[in-house]
Amino acid sequence: MADSEEIMEALLDFQNQCNENKRLRRMQRDWTKLLHYVATDTGDVFTMRVVSGETTEVKKGKEGVPDVIVETDSETLCDMFWGDINPTQKYLKGEIKVKASQEDVMRIDAITAVIWPEV
Amino acid sequence: MSIIDLMFQETDPDKIRQEAEANYKEYVNPFALRMLKNASLDIIEDKREGASVWDISGKKYIDCVTGAGIFNVGRRNPEVVEVLKKALDKYDMGSWISLFRERGLLAKKLAQITPGDLKFSLFCCGGGEAIEVAIKLARAHTDRTEILCMENGYHGVTGFALPATGRDVYKTPFLPLVPGYRHIPFNTLQAAEAAVNENTAAILLEPIQGEGGIIPADDDYLRGLRRLCDEKNILLIFDEVQTGFGRTGKMFAAEHSGVAPDIMVLAKSLSGGLYPLSCAVFTEEISDFLTAHPFIIINSFGGTSLACLVALAAIEFIEKNNLPRNAAERGAQFKTGLQALQQKYPELIIDIRGKGLMLGVEFPEESIGPRMAYQLKKNGVISIYTFNNPRIIRIMPSLVITKEEVQTVLEAFDHSLAEIRNQEARFKR
Incomplete structure (x- = not known):
């Protein structure tokens, strides 16, 4: 089990990776979304705001009406933000639950694919 | 060893997968x-x-x-494969500007099996292209521009077809699109009645929405659309790309309601799964535009010798069985x-x-x-x-x-x- 500080550390690193990747920023320039990440075992919720492909905000707590809700256990959340797992495989196996349109699910996977192409 | 030799001789599944994934x-x-x-x-x-x-x-x-x-x-299908093999012993695709015996035979067959007064066929390769033909014919025939199409409908992603597809995700990155399309709720006659105006050329829909989530149009809705189109001199276009050739339990989905469209778009299974082919089938009245402009809509690979023979064999198999x-x-x-x-x-x-x-x-x-x-x-x-x-x-x-x-x-x-x-x-x- 990962505590909220560990998840936040991973999430901030993920934000940096996203924002520093010019190719990703350009690819996602038409994507503006509010995402909630829920750690099902600890109950922690994190909010991530993406504006025109730039991750402008990450914070602990639930804010706004999300376009995307990602639910999984705290360890898997950390693994996802560190790039240690392929999130879509986990999603299709029912280990990560995503409440979102299928287009948004694919966009999230595209982010992972660009940052960590070998995962 | 040539690439083709390698393609047919390599049998190791791991090597084949590795090569395919790498490429x-x-x-x-x-x-x-x-x-x-x-x-x-x-x-x-x-x-x-x-x-x-x-x-x-x-x-x-x-x-x-x-x-x-x-x-x-x-x-x-072995019977259709046999026809293609036989055709390849004698023919190639054929030059598009020639006269094709097999194209005439296929057009005649389609006129016989499609509902109502559908008679003439114009051949293309893919479903989207045939939708484009239908929309061009509708505009040219009626001298009006507006095409009413359905929310959540799918008609392909090419030029004149893309604006008819009822979902923004396919369209937004490519704006501006060909203008003159309006989307209305599917299966709601009042919406169609309210939407038609003096500039409406055609109503385009799938008798069963495929990509929209397998949603059948109600028979009464289709009959209502037919009445509306007749009253206002609007063309009714059925996209039977997915529903055609026996798929829905009838040769064409239109038969369930007894409604004959003015233009029917066919593709996918017309190919017999072996050789690409699509077409728009339309009434003699609509064909007048093409009489005046016989080569205004042309297609190098539409209705080739091989495609037409395969389509004839596929239709024969569907009927015989x-x-x-x-x-x-x-x-x-x-x-x-x-x-x-x-x-x-x-x-x-x-x-x-x-x-x-x-x-x-x-x-x-x-x-x-x-x-x-x-x-x-x-x-x-x-x-x-x-x-x-x-x-x-x-x-x-x-x-x-x-x-x-x-x-x-x-x-x-x-x-x-x-x-x-x-x-x-x-x-x-």
Whole structure:
């Protein structure tokens, strides 16, 4: 089990990776979304705001009406933000639950694919 | 060794996969490869026969996608293959500017089997191109510009067809599009009545929305549209790309309502699953425009010798074996079996709909469609959600599917639903 500080550390690193990747920023320039990440075992919720492909905000707590809700256990959340797992495989196996349109699910996977192409 | 020799002589499944994946990654589309792999749909098809395909390692799958209705006569139908082989002994595609005996024969056959006064055919390669022909003819024939099309409809992604497709995700990156299209709610006659005006050229729709989630148009709705079009001198265009050639239990889905359109668009299964072909079939009155402008819509690869002979063989097979009846019977078997599964998994299946072997199973949320496809593949069935509505898994097998094969698919559904139920329970704990 990962505590909220560990998840936040991973999430901030993920934000940096996203924002520093010019190719990703350009690819996602038409994507503006509010995402909630829920750690099902600890109950922690994190909010991530993406504006025109730039991750402008990450914070602990639930804010706004999300376009995307990602639910999984705290360890898997950390693994996802560190790039240690392929999130879509986990999603299709029912280990990560995503409440979102299928287009948004694919966009999230595209982010992972660009940052960590070998995962 | 040449690339072609290598292609046919290499039998090691690992080497074949390695090479295919490397080339996809470097030269085709790395993200498409990733998505296919993630969804476990990265099947490299080897043997293809009847309702099934075998991958390069010899695993058999029942194909319940069939390219959204391409393989009505079955995968690699031996009678149709034989005709193509025979044709290749004598012909090539033919030069598009020549006179084709086989094109005339196919057009005559289509005039005989399509409903109402549909008579002339203009041939293309893909469904989108044939939609473009239908829209151009409608505008040219009526001297009006507006095309009424349906929310959530799908008509392809090419120039004149893309604006008719009723979902922004396909269109937004390519704006501006060809103007003059308006989307109205499907299956609502009042919406159509309210939308028509003096500039309406045509109403375009699928008799069963395919990518929209397998949604059949009500018979009364189609009859109402026919009346409306007749009153206002508007053309009625049916996109039967997915529904045509026996798929819904009749040769064409239009027959269920008894409504004949002014233009019918056909593709997918017209190819016999072997040689690309599509066409717009239209009335003699509409053909007047082409009499005045005979070469204004041309297509180098539309209606080639080989394509027309294959299409004739495919239609002959469909008629001789009464595939529409098999579609109706096997479709009924599917529905009965799926309804039993709905009783067993009421929290997972919220609707079962469609006609013949064009069926959709609706789940309560979007994630279940892709997850079901993943589970079904593990259980030997290829299926995929509908692109405009991922909550629906489509069941569109070949029309030669047997009673036993339908039972096998139903058992795969049962096992897959049980796994999804377990996954949902794990989340609730």
